Amino acid sequence: MTDGGSDWSGKIGEVVLGATAADGGTRKVSYRVGGDDDLPFLGGCTSGHRPLVAYEICDDPGLWPQIVRDYCGDLVNDPASWSKAAEREYGADLIRLSLTSTRRRGFSDFAALGKTVHDVLHATGLPLIIEGSNDPQIDSEVFQQCGEAGQGERLLLGTAEAGRYRSVAAAALAYGHGVIAQSPIDINLAKQLNILLKEIGVPLDRVVIDPYTGALGYGFEYSYSVMERIRYSALKGDQDLQVPMISAASDSLNIKEVREAEPAIRDEMAVRWEFYAALPAIVAGAAIVVVRHPGTVKALRDAVEKMWPGEVTANAAQGA
Amino acid sequence: MPLKALDIYKLLPKKNCKECGDPTCLTFAMKLASGKGDVTKCPYLDEDAKVVLGASTRPPIQLVRVGVGELRFGVGDEFVLFRHEKTFYHPTALMISVSDRWTADEIRVQTRRVASDHLVRVGADLRLNGIAIRNDSGSPEAFGKAVAAVEETATHLPEVLMATDPAAQEAGLASCGHFRPLIHAATMETYPAMCGLAKKFGCPLVISAPDLATLSDLSKRCTAEGVARLMLDVSPSSLADYIPAATLIRRLAICRAQPEFGYPVFLDATRYGNQDTAIALGILKYASVIATETLPPATLRAALTLRQNIYTDPQKPIQMNPGLYPIGSPGKDAPVLMTVNFSLTFFTLQGYLESARVPCYMLIVDTEGLSVLTAVASGKLNETLVKESLKRFDVGSSVTHRKLIIPGYASPLSGRIEEETGWKVLVGPRDAAEIGEYLAQEWKS
Ligand code: B12
Ligand code: SF4
Numbered sequence: 229m230t231d232g233g234s235d236w237s238g239k240i241g242e243v244v245l246g247a248t249a250a251d252g253g254t255r256k257v258s259y260r261v262g263g264d265d266d267l268p269f270l271g272g273c274t275s276g277h278r279p280l281v282a283y284e285i286c287d288d289p290g291l292w293p294q295i296v297r298d299y300c301g302d303l304v305n306d307p308a309s310w311s312k313a314a315e316r317e318y319g320a321d322l323i324r325l326s327l328t329s330t331r332r333r334g335f336s337d338f339a340a341l342g343k344t345v346h347d348v349l350h351a352t353g354l355p356l357i358i359e360g361s362n363d364p365q366i367d368s369e370v371f372q373q374c375g376e377a378g379q380g381e382r383l384l385l386g387t388a389e390a391g392r393y394r395s396v397a398a399a400a401l402a403y404g405h406g407v408i409a410q411s412p413i414d415i416n417l418a419k420q421l422n423i424l425l426k427e428i429g430v431p432l433d434r435v436v437i438d439p440y441t442g443a444l445g446y447g448f449e450y451s452y453s454v455m456e457r458i459r460y461s462a463l464k465g466d467q468d469l470q471v472p473m474i475s476a477a478s479d480s481l482n483i484k485e486v487r488e489a490e491p492a493i494r495d496e497m498a499v500r501w502e503f504y505a506a507l508p509a510i511v512a513g514a515a516i517v518v519v520r521h522p523g524t525v526k527a528l529r530d531a532v533e534k535m536w537p538g539e540v541t542a543n544a545a546q547g548a
Numbered sequence: 549m550p551l552k553a554l555d556i557y558k559l560l561p562k563k564n565c566k567e568c569g570d571p572t573c574l575t576f577a578m579k580l581a582s583g584k585g586d587v588t589k590c591p592y593l594d595e596d597a598k599v600v601l602g603a604s605t606r607p608p609i610q611l612v613r614v615g616v617g618e619l620r621f622g623v624g625d626e627f628v629l630f631r632h633e634k635t636f637y638h639p640t641a642l643m644i645s646v647s648d649r650w651t652a653d654e655i656r657v658q659t660r661r662v663a664s665d666h667l668v669r670v671g672a673d674l675r676l677n678g679i680a681i682r683n684d685s686g687s688p689e690a691f692g693k694a695v696a697a698v699e700e701t702a703t704h705l706p707e708v709l710m711a712t713d714p715a716a717q718e719a720g721l722a723s724c725g726h727f728r729p730l731i732h733a734a735t736m737e738t739y740p741a742m743c744g745l746a747k748k749f750g751c752p753l754v755i756s757a758p759d760l761a762t763l764s765d766l767s768k769r770c771t772a773e774g775v776a777r778l779m780l781d782v783s784p785s786s787l788a789d790y791i792p793a794a795t796l797i798r799r800l801a802i803c804r805a806q807p808e809f810g811y812p813v814f815l816d817a818t819r820y821g822n823q824d825t826a827i828a829l830g831i832l833k834y835a836s837v838i839a840t841e842t843l844p845p846a847t848l849r850a851a852l853t854l855r856q857n858i859y860t861d862p863q864k865p866i867q868m869n870p871g872l873y874p875i876g877s878p879g880k881d882a883p884v885l886m887t888v889n890f891s892l893t894f895f896t897l898q899g900y901l902e903s904a905r906v907p908c909y910m911l912i913v914d915t916e917g918l919s920v921l922t923a924v925a926s927g928k929l930n931e932t933l934v935k936e937s938l939k940r941f942d943v944g945s946s947v948t949h950r951k952l953i954i955p956g957y958a959s960p961l962s963g964r965i966e967e968e969t970g971w972k973v974l975v976g977p978r979d980a981a982e983i984g985e986y987l988a989q990e991w992k993s
Pocket of ligand 2: 560561562564566567568569570576590
């Protein structure tokens, strides 16, 4: 039998998330993501690293899905305790902190952001992803604060987009962090943004592509395919796409199916809705998936354990 | 491996009538063996021989149908590895299990549920495809009874009979054989008897082997027995092995390297202690039929939605015909709400409008299937399009007022639409869920 197998010339580059004491940080673990030289799950554990599950918290729960607020209770008012729960109870591999407070009109309390980042870093030993503002007017100050507060910790800072990437890139370069590069479901735009980042001096081993993920049933099919195409082109040899991907179907908990579910199964609906988009994203090539319902974290970790050949723990956390 | 000329010759009618354009059946066979012939040129070939020989003319993955009547489904007939290369054509069939250890009542309840469970999304009716009946008892008699209980309850629901013992299969087929159930599964040990049953009843047959080399051998043996409609159960021992095995089969099939793999893949999702994972992997990676335990309501919705997403044509979003659509029985003073012709958008808005119980019109403009934000971002939705649509669908004669409600996400266009059309523009909410409240508070004709 021939194996009809793939013969790729390219390989996904590796990005390091989190710095342990050995690297001048305070994280308990650090991860390498990427490194694959075949389509997802075809190369076995010799190629690439186990996909990671990030749990997303925020600093202003007023802008967060009701179902998470109901489920997590008071924790949502304290990012530090919430991140601790994500690590110890929900079982997340890493934390994504979304600075929703910056979305309020007239936001100006930049010092508070630095403190929140600091508190979360203190509360958890997991690597941290930060989702900053989405307003170019305040980007510079927001990313400066976060970057500085996490200096030496190898954060992943987001989000850079085609029209606004300088502030986040500057903070990443100044304080030694990685950058999330988001483009709206389009392989060429993803490539262009990476080129822009390279041009201003961000090396690609600090970049993670976010190809934008629509919720299941609300555009997910486009996201799934664009991830497959990015992975394929990278393996074919397109160097500007040879970086790991992150997928966050952030709208999942706001969609009709979840909002209108019977109270008795609402949490289950939320978990399944996130799961059935995150797992496919992993199969399409995402190295990190981000979810918001605590129940989804465990469901995904179990799934990855079933799918990952050999010892999961051995691949989980390799020191940087 | 292609068939040799002599193997092919054995299957030909041996009339030497020259109608195929070749002087003899043997020369025609040699041509077919070299891949240059076309089997359909011989008018006297019987159906089975055509399928066996047709690896070069049939689709790289054989179309296999299960069941009869309206609920019959077909799977296979796929051409690509990635959906973006073209599209996936035949959605994964989900078959829910019953056990022959259950009471007849339990079986009936489950069967009824499977026959009626469905959900409507984006105007499409999404349903489960049938029942998998399992011979857990080991007894042919119990199996026959279980199959009969399913049959009584829902006659035309497609079935897969899951029994490794040919005697049990025979007992099951006695009551449903002519409804073309799927037989699961022939192994290296049982294939002669299973092939006999598949031929007797004209049923498709799943073959199962522990590794791909054995599966390939078994596939050839079954086609040699004259069974043309096969499915492949790779029975991986863990989910880690499923993606590699299913991908390899798909690759070899679509490049026609090994026609014995040119059949749909069957996956038993109950074997891995993590059914959701198995279902998702199956839908994404080439399973054509999946047997599962009962799906809880949340899983049912999510899994059917994933299947719908993966099997929509990536080249053309599901679209509505542009036009003026009445909701309820709108009068001349009813509100007109403008939106795009992406069907997800249309059906979402329509659902909320219907539950709001305010008679109104939906004006659907042609954004070539793009959603509101996407159409605004790409410039497809603009004031000229709105003006043309008002005119084209003669909205002005359906209502006496001149007010147009536009989606909240289209608010950047409000001024330009007003200027261009002369209609007063009201910016609606961003989220269609709020439309009822909005109309109640804001609408005055
Ligand atoms: C899937 C998707 C695509 C698909 C297209 C899908 C399609 N058929 O439209 C593809 C991949 C092709 C695509 C392309 C682009 N996309 Co796009 N896409 C999405 C995504 C993920 C989902 C869109 C969707 O299906 N929404 C669901 C439907 C139901 O929403 P909707 O139509 O808006 O309807 C809702 C409301 O508007 C309201 N509503 C609808 N009608 C009406 C009417 C009235 C009267 C009222 C009151 C309310 C109302 O009700 C609905 C439910 O609440 C969104 C992100 C998002 N979450 O929205 C990005 C998004 C819309 N895309 C975006 C962009 C930039 C693009 C591109 C320009 C990028 C590019 N590649 O060049 C292109 C443009 C298209 C082109 N070049 O032709 C941006 C838009 C940014 C902005 N704010 O302007 C978004 C928001 C992603 C992002 N954050 O960057 N996209
Ligand atoms: S048409 Fe058929 S039967 Fe006639 S010569 Fe050709 S192969 Fe033989």
